[in-house]
Amino acid sequence: MSDAQRADALLDDAPREGRGRLKVFLGAAPGVGKTYAMLQAAQRQRQLGRDVRVGVVETHGRAETEAMRVGLAEQPMRRSEYRGVTLFEMDLDGLLQLRPSLALVDELAHSNASGSRHAKRWQDVLELLEAGIDVYTTVNVQHLESLNDQVRGITGVQVRETVPDWVLHQADDILLIDLPPRELLERLREGKVYVPEQARAAIDAFFTQTNLTALRELAMQTAAARVDADLHRRHRLQGQTAPAVRGRLLVGIDGDAYAEGLVRHAARVAERRHLPWSVVHVDTGASRGEVQLGYLQSAQQLAERLGGEVVELRDERVARTLIEHAVERRATLVLVGGGRVRRVWKFSVRRSVAEQLIKGGRGLEISVLGQEPALTAPVGSTATLDWRQYLLAALATLTATGLALMLSRYLALPNISLVFLAAVLVVAVRSSLGPALACAGLSFLLYDFLFIPPMFTLIVARQEDVLTLLFFLLMAVLAGNLASRQRRQLQALRQTQAETTALLDLSRQLSAATDVQAVGAAAVRQLQLVAKLDAVIATRGKQGKWVFIGSEPLLAEPERGAAEWAFKHGQPAGKGTDTLPSAQWWWLPLSGDGQPLGLLGIRQLGPDQAGLQKRRLIAALAQPLAQALGRATLAGELEAARLHGQTEELRSALLASVSHDLRTPLTAMRGSIDSLAILGHSMSEADRQELLEATRDEAERLDRYIQNLLDMTRLGHGGLKLIRDWTSPADIVASALQRLHRVLAELRLEVLVPDDLPLLYVHPALVEQALVNVLENAARFSPPQGRLQIAVSTGAGRLRFIVSDEGPGVPEAERERIFDMFYTATRGDRGGPGTGLGLAICQGMIGAHGGRVFVGDGLGGRGASVTLELPLQPQPEMEKDLT
Template sequence: MIDASLLVSASGCTPPVSGQQGGYGRLKLYLGAAPGVGKTGAMLHAAWELQRHGVDVRIGVVESDGSAEVEALLAEFLPTRSQIRTTVLDLEELLARPPQVTLIAPLAHGNPPGSRHAKRWQDVQELLAAGIDVHATLNVHHLESLRNQVEATAGLVVDETVPDWLLDEADEVELVDLPPHELLERLREGRVHGEKGAEGHGAKSFSLSSLATLRALALQVVAARADAELHRRYRQSGRETPVVLGRLLVAVDGDLQAESLVRHACQVARRRQLPWSLVHVDTARPRSEHRRQLLQSAQQLAERLGGEVIVLRADDVAETLLQHAQERRASVLLVGHGQPSRRRWLTKGLVPRLLRSGKDLEIDVLTGGEHGPLPQPAPRRHLASLWAYLQAPLATLLASGAAWGISLFLELSNISLVFLVAVLLVAVRGGLGPALLCAVLSFVAYDVLFISPTFSLSVHHQQDVLTLLFFLLMAALTGNLATRQRRQMEALRDTQAETAALLDLSRKLTAATDRQAVLDAAMQQFALWRDLDICLLGPDGAGGLRDEAGLPPNLSDNERAAAEWVWQHELPAGLGTDTLPEGRWWWWPLSSEEGPLALLGVMPNDGQPLPAQRRRLLAALGRPLAQALARAQLAEALEKARLHGETEQLRSALLASVSHDLRTPLTVMHGAIDSLLTLDGQIGEQDRRELLESTRDEAERLDRYIQNLLDMTRLGHGGIKLERDWVAPVDIVASALQRLKPVLAPFTVETRMAGELPLLFVHTALIEQALVNVLENAARFSPPAGHLRVTVESDERELRIAVSDQGPGIPPGEREKIFDMFYTAARGDRGGQGTGLGLAICQGLVTAHGGRVTVGDGLDGQGTTLTLHLSLQALPRLGDGPEDE
């Protein structure tokens, strides 16, 4: 029987941030107060209707436990009876062949050892992330935050739980309900879980009152979701502005009540629609390992339930809580009453101080209930603690000797100061316990050695009794104050270490410009932790992960599966978590809005899971590291985009140049060859020779264009290798003029050589090509029958080859731009034919030799002068071969 069906949206305790992408599956939960209300039947009926309409519905796992009603409905989906009793969810098979909808009942169930996830609800998360819709059943008493309340009011022992945020994350919740008396009747008849009903969840396990309690809880949960949906719809319509209700803070310590406080806080926050935080005030007092484990368990529970975990370091708990509540604008503070404090006469109690000083703050106190005293583990003798207590009698003995010597010169009133110094030193070095022991021993020594009658505990004078009591009081207070200062100093030292680690990492990451530099900076910081092995993994480009920094991990199959799972889902896994915890590594994702960037892997040397405080510090360090990786990735993407734009621009310019400049010689050659073929018998010998010479000249011109393109390509990719040798500058100039003899024939070429020129240690062919490009550029823009001049001179450092022309010249503002590829000056040397690569190649060839190219005025203030500056090398001594630079 189904009395209510509510479709509500997620609200309340917020789930952990995950890497949900587009195509995320929808989760529908069939919520009931107890077994037997008909959740599985309602789910199967709805699934059967979906199947009738062509939806691919597949059973993931449905545990019938012999129920005739469930087995009859399962028969609609499964052909054989053996397949009905499915107890293990085959996650890999569902992911390999994903259906549209998969059915899971019950949701609150653990997986067998060795499975990918410890809990079935974690499998559901992965199915949803794969885009598969999931329909599942859930009893209200399996919610994590209700566990203590259910055990206390309904008398049920709850072994399996699911986090509350999973209920809030559901897209649809259907309440399956039965009146308590009808449900109890079904239980008594054994219709629930077959024959196991009376032994398991049968009538003996429930009563009308317990069923009524569970029903009220179920209705309360659904009502809270409905209320959240109402607020959401009003906000969407714009008819009402949401009221900020504040925040709920729950203060916990390492005691048996901590987890109960966390669960109760989550329920209160859900009902009131408040964000909530767990706050622990660390007073730096020594605590047992058992208390540390209880505190860590409560903090992990708060993280699972969606709360924020905050650790404050201070000595005054009440004042710190109130100050933090004021800073966070909290409206509710939840504390536990706990066990009576043995120092209440000294601290005046936490709760009374909060009630007295907490103005405008609702303070809720949860009593300790049936919790017994916290079990104390057997004390363990450590060499350090034994030495701390041995310091007390040693310090007392030394102080007694010093006081005995001082008593020969000073009065009795000054002797007590020596013992106070001893108590103070022991308190600073050993703590409160050794300090109190030293105070008692100093009290006895002071009485026996210096109070009349000496060497006796008796005191004759009343003023001496007051002196002894005052000394004991001052020794105890001094020891207590010194111990407190020591704890505060240690707490400040820890805080300073964490802050320094964050600042140091941020400073190193600021100087990192690329991904590898960021990873190297992170490993320099992590290398300071000697008790941890740390590595950073990144994508290998083939769908896997590779080691990028740190210790190369030798991963087992389970550890590699955990790392890949973290990469896919952007949630922590591995050692100390509920997902693939069998390995030695704990994995933390370093993610941005676009997805995962790297994985931080941590392996403790002792093989124990990392404490919560250490994990939070690593997570805190991971945030700036992820931001730096995202910044490096963005910079790399921008650089690729810039290079791509420049490449496209270069390609367009090259195509335009080739289509215009290379087409001209081809057209001339094609016309000459057509004339020879068509008018072969009608063309005179002189005309034939002119046509052939024109074809040859244009072919040489085309060859130079293509050679320029090839040279520019080799320069851009570093393909030119300098094979240097000693050569005379005159030979280079003569060879270049000879190559361009047909081009320079219409011009008057003047060469000026300075006296005796030194030899050049260069790649002869490349420098000759650079000079050819300059000469050709000068000839292209000089007027017909113009004058060209080639000047060669040198000094102690360099040799200069200058080519001057009488062309239109280059404006001063454009002289540096002429060496850019495909640049054309409006009135300058780039204004005629050519691909615009000649001077760019010239500069590249000369620069490769360590030289430079400059631009100046031409002959008589007209035209342009291009000068090649080449560095001179010292001539080798006789018998020494030249060395390439």
């Protein structure tokens, strides 16, 4: 055994974190002492200091069992009314709230009262285990699901309350409580199990010596199988060779009375041989009645409860399809039933599926189980005959007869048969094989009665007419069978195509969705279109509240409880399940990487065959939906992380930039003020005036920085309002130059403003501030006595302010980035000082007017030029009159 296999075994054996331990007291029949043994073990645990609480214990009035309860704390039972009858059930929520160390839950197979959270008590036990509470429970062997048919065969009694075998597989300990049949019968006669009247009826109906001996053997076999499984696991833990899990068991079922027994037998074989198993149904397209559909559904649901995989395949060749699927899944054992051999209308008898498997299944172990069918049909399944299809056959035959009578004057006798063949084909295409065969038989009789001499009798006088009739009947049957088969194949292909198209469409829409809202909307829309059902996606909001995508349901108490339970436990709940089935919605959990992502809610889902097919289609669609939801959730988290990172980066840049740009003028101002305060009386008037002017320049510089910060804040929060007015471009240029006359004093300034410029309909102060930012930026990077040019031009309905310098310029690759906030603080704006807000604010202000800002080459191929481009509006009439 490899280290990896041993590690896997250790992980399997290790108890799951936070999960309680389950101990099952298993008995062959009531009265063997399971409850007494459970209470006795609980008393020992109480003496060891554990918090033990009785959830539910059924003593049936036995004095020794009642005495064993003394000293054990009890959880009061939950009371409910059902059809005028008061029922008492275990208070599951009370136990979950108290969270004892150990809970006692008797009768694991018990069915809960209507309105309970779970339909079965074993589901309550599973929830207690998930909450970290240890559980002691009892169960009789006849309640195991896989043994249900064997118990019925032994006792003649159909046990209705069952427990899936996989529940016992999760038990940490199974303790067999055994009592010889003679002693149990003696206890029954003494009234220690039931009251005397009930005891006599039980002995006569169920508790016979033979039945008890057989049930005892089943209990011992179950316990022995568990011991064998434990031994197998211990071998793996020690790194020793043990029977390895090889291959897979496939069990092929059909819609007949043998299906459930075949599934139970397969579950037992898979358990004994440590094989994973699948239930495979090959749909040949043949029409099925309600009884057959009921048998098939019951068997598939039973397989899911017993832990098997359910697979549906479509093909007419059942045996070949099973073999191909077995090879694909690397199965080693194929199990089929041998209940009946099908015969078809051909020259020979077709081999049964079992015979075909034995002949073609080379390398496979083929097992054929011969058994008796179930005593009763599934609940709600009744045999029905679609009389409308046979009425169609009769009408088609009569129509063909009338047409043949009209054409008999013009056509020869052999050609008349083609009219009846056409009727058979029409019925086969529109209906199924049964009505087609009925049409063929009725056409055969009418053709003989009306057209074969002697007329109006079924007697055939001529030998050649006998051959004509026989060939007609043969061709009608073959044609009807072929047409019916093609129709079934077409229906199967349409159904397969519809499911494939639904998956493809959903995958395509989900792949295009970028966030959780878009994913949910696409899924709801596709589910409503494909399944014709109400659908909703429910996710958890930041405050723990449900956020719905789709038609928001009214979450009454059953709905809210079902949704909460499905989200918490990762299992379906609501309508059609065993958890809160009174709810109107079916809640299907959506999870990714073991984490709950949300819920898929479905309403108006019935228990019929169409509902079962829709459930499987929805379950198939839920998988890509969960993946897309996980992807969208992860993308949202990554985007939030990216925005957070950018925010932190901008914050750091702002702090670094502002701390430098605000500190520089403040330091200069403080130095000037300190000089005036200390040396002012000894300074000349010219020196004092120079310090005052320097202080004023630094104050104006500081004011521009603060104004940039305020403008950027207004742009970012949408607080920038445009108060437009007609203004002259020359006035804007003059005002900007006046504000920056000290900054531009050491440069050779060139101003090119034509006299005949049109007016701008803009917010003058904002456009002026944008021009000031560009001019200040150009002055900062221009060399001493360098040229700085400002030009104004028009063209194509636009007016442009162009500011050019002779500085180091801007690389072409960075000309778009210099308009980003704080770009100067890193590398842009040619590496100079400043917050980097000037050009970003400039772009925002000009963009608010519908204009744009772009960078080009500077004067003589040196430096850079920044262009502010604004749209021109139709000039006012007053201005035209004045000119």
